[in-house]
Amino acid sequence: xxxxxxxxxxxxxxxxxxxxxxxxxxxxxxxxxxxxxxxxxxxxxxxxxxxxxxxxxxxxxxxxxxxxxxxxxxxxxxxxxxxxxxxxxxxxxxxxxxxxxxxxxxxxxxxxxxxxxxxxxxxxxxxxxxxxxxxxxxxxxxxxxxxxxxxxxxxxxxxxxxxxxxxxxxxxxxxxxxxxxxxxxxxxxxxxxxxxxxxxxxxxxxxxxxxxxxxxxxxxxxxxxxxxxxxxxxxxxxxxxxxxxxxxxxxxxxxxxxxxxxxxxxxxxxxxxxxxxxxxxxxxxxxxxxxxxxxxxxxxxxxxxxxxxxxxxxxxxxxxxxxxxxxxxxxxxxxxxxxxxxxxxxxxxxxxxxxxxxxxxxxxxxxxx
Numbered sequence: 001x002x003x004x005x006x007x008x009x010x011x012x013x014x015x016x017x018x019x020x021x022x023x024x025x026x027x028x029x030x031x032x033x034x035x036x037x038x039x040x041x042x043x044x045x046x047x048x049x050x051x052x053x054x055x056x057x058x059x060x061x062x063x064x065x066x067x068x069x070x071x072x073x074x075x076x077x078x079x080x081x082x083x084x085x086x087x088x089x090x091x092x093x094x095x096x097x098x099x100x101x102x103x104x105x106x107x108x109x110x111x112x113x114x115x116x117x118x119x120x121x122x123x124x125x126x127x128x129x130x131x132x133x134x135x136x137x138x139x140x141x142x143x144x145x146x147x148x149x150x151x152x153x154x155x156x157x158x159x160x161x162x163x164x165x166x167x168x169x170x171x172x173x174x175x176x177x178x179x180x181x182x183x184x185x186x187x188x189x190x191x192x193x194x195x196x197x198x199x200x201x202x203x204x205x206x207x208x209x210x211x212x213x214x215x216x217x218x219x220x221x222x223x224x225x226x227x228x229x230x231x232x233x234x235x236x237x238x239x240x241x242x243x244x245x246x247x248x249x250x251x252x253x254x255x256x257x258x259x260x261x262x263x264x265x266x267x268x269x270x271x272x273x274x275x276x277x278x279x280x281x282x283x284x285x286x287x288x289x290x291x292x293x294x295x296x297x298x299x300x301x302x303x304x305x306x307x308x309x310x311x312x313x314x315x316x317x318x319x320x321x322x323x324x325x326x327x328x329x330x331x332x333x334x335x336x337x338x339x340x341x342x343x344x345x346x347x348x349x350x351x352x353x354x355x356x357x358x359x360x361x362x363x364x365x366x367x368x369x
Contacts, residue, residue, distance in 0.1 A: 014331050019360040021348040022331040024160070024305050026223040028278075030260075031270050034222060037263035041256045048255060052247040054081025054231075055258045061265040062216070062231045065272070069192065069200040072209050078239060080232045080246050081253045081261075085190045085217030087246070088232035090116050092186050092213040095234075095241045096152045097122040104142065104150035108308070108339035110160045110188070125150050128341070129159055132301025136166035139177055146181040152213075153178055156188040157201050158303030161338050161347035163283070163295075165195060165303050168202035175208030184235070187214045193221040193272035196280035197299030200273065210235050218257075220305065221272040222264045227257035279305060282350040282357060289361040293368070305349055311368050312344025321346050321368070328367045330360050 014020045041047065053059065059076040067073030082088040089112065097103050099121050105113045106129035117124045125148060127141045142153060155174070157166040178185050185204050192201040204212045217230035230253075234242045252258075263269050284297050286307045294307045309332075311321055318335030321344070325332055335345030348364070350357065 018326070018329045018331055019352065019356060019363075020331045021350075021352065021357075021360055022333045023351070024220070024349050025225055025351055026220065026275070026305070027351050027353055028223045028275060030223050030227075031264075033268040034224070034260045034263045037268070038227070038256045038260035041259035046255060046259055050081075050252045050255050050258055052252050053243060054079070054253060055262065058258050058262050058265070059231075061262060062233075065265055066205065066214070066216075066233055069272075070203040070205040072205045074205075074209060074233050075236070078234055078236055080234065080242055081258055082215075082230045082232050082246060083250050083253050084219060084228045085188065085215050085230040086112060087250055087253070088213075088215035088217075088230050089113065089186065089188060091232055091242055091245045091249070092215065092234070093117060093120060093122060093152070094245050095238055096184050096186075096213070099123070100149070101151040102149055103152050103154065104145040105154040106137070106156065106159065107341050108161055108335065108345070109154065110156060111337050113154055126341075129162055129164065131162070131295065132164040132298060133167045134170050136164055136170055137174070139170075139173055142174065143177060146178070146183055151183045152186055153183065154186045154188065155204060156190075158191040158194065160191065160304060161306050161333070162308045163302045163304045163306055165201050165301050168206065171202050171204045172207045175204050175211060179208065179211050183211070185212045187212050189214055190217050190220050191304040192216070194276045194279050194305065195273075195300065195303035196276065196283060196297060198273065198276055199300075201303060205233065210237070213238075218261050218264055221275070222269065223275075224257070224260070224264070227254065227260060229253050229257035229261045276303070279303075279350055282354070283307060285354065285358065286348070286350060286361055289358070289365050291365075305351055307348050307350060309346050309348060309364075310342075310344065311346065314344060314369060317343055318346045325364060325367055328363050330363050330367075332364075
């Protein structure tokens with residue numbers, strides 16, 4: 001049977017009369033300053049190869065933004081501009097893991113960790129993804145996974161699909177634990193600038209730059225999904241393998257997107273956190289309509305674009321719920337895409353304008369007994 005995540009990747013586009021809440025595609029437009037920077041790059045012929053690791057100005061700006069967000073400013077030499085956040089994750093997996101060096105990933109989680117690992121022949125162990133704050137993960141469970149041989153622990157905060165945000169003290173303790181095992185952390189920070197309550201999500205980079213691979217993207221903070229530009233901040237000891245992997249598999253991130261990303265960070269574009277209030281309001285709307293089907297809005301412990309819906313009392317699987325809602329012209333993402341341990345769940349993306357989102361949420365509430 002095909003992996004649910006791969007099946008989802010191959011799915012056809014939604015029909016014209018369907019409301020799509022299945023994809024993390026921001027409905028906001030890219031800021032005009034960022035678009036204009038891309039247009040200028042085309043007009044001025046700055047469209048060829050860049051240095052393989054990215055434009056020096058962009059690497060420096062990213063290092064500065066990391067310093068602002070985490071308190072640790074990496075050397076620009078440890079910043080690689082990648083083809084989206086997915087490229088950063090793929091390079092990290094290839095640099096750290098192997099057939100005898102497993103990955104330890106959360107469940108539920110973004111499915112690409114599992115799919116990428118499988119394509120590289122990397123075994124995957126899992127730990128339970130908890131709610132936000134100090135319960136984001138269980139350190140004893142992580143310790144068991146590391147003792148079993150895992151060499152890379154995935155942390156995704158805010159988490160996809162649950163929205164959970166880890167506490168800084170918990171991440172500091174995780175750094176100590178991982179360091180004691182001679183392992184590393186893959187910190188997927190795609191949604192780090194979208195925290196309900198404001199600010200930036202805590203990062204293990206703050207106390208563990210020597211063991212943390214931080215994967216960033218402009219897709220969520222600046223709605224630049226189709227531009228395909230992100231960054232990997234790697235421990236200094238991995239400069240050479242990361243450069244070799246990225247340079248040989250990607251060449252370089254798209255030149256036009258890199259020039260546009262400079263405008264996103266140099267003060268011309270909006271701040272990375274400018275969408276957080278919008279998504280907090282949309283989550284509050286979803287909670288108002290769906291009630292206890294989704295967790296309460298806890299500022300500082302939730303973020304991102306999604307609501308993780310628990311409809312297990314229906315007795316239906318996530319796939320069955322997805323099919324049922326499609327009959328009502330609402331597209332959602334089945335829980336089986338993200339988890340093997342949480343039946344009866346599905347994920348909704350809060351990435352539609354309020355009027356359309358309200359209509360879709362009301363339809364979901366009516367359709368689920």
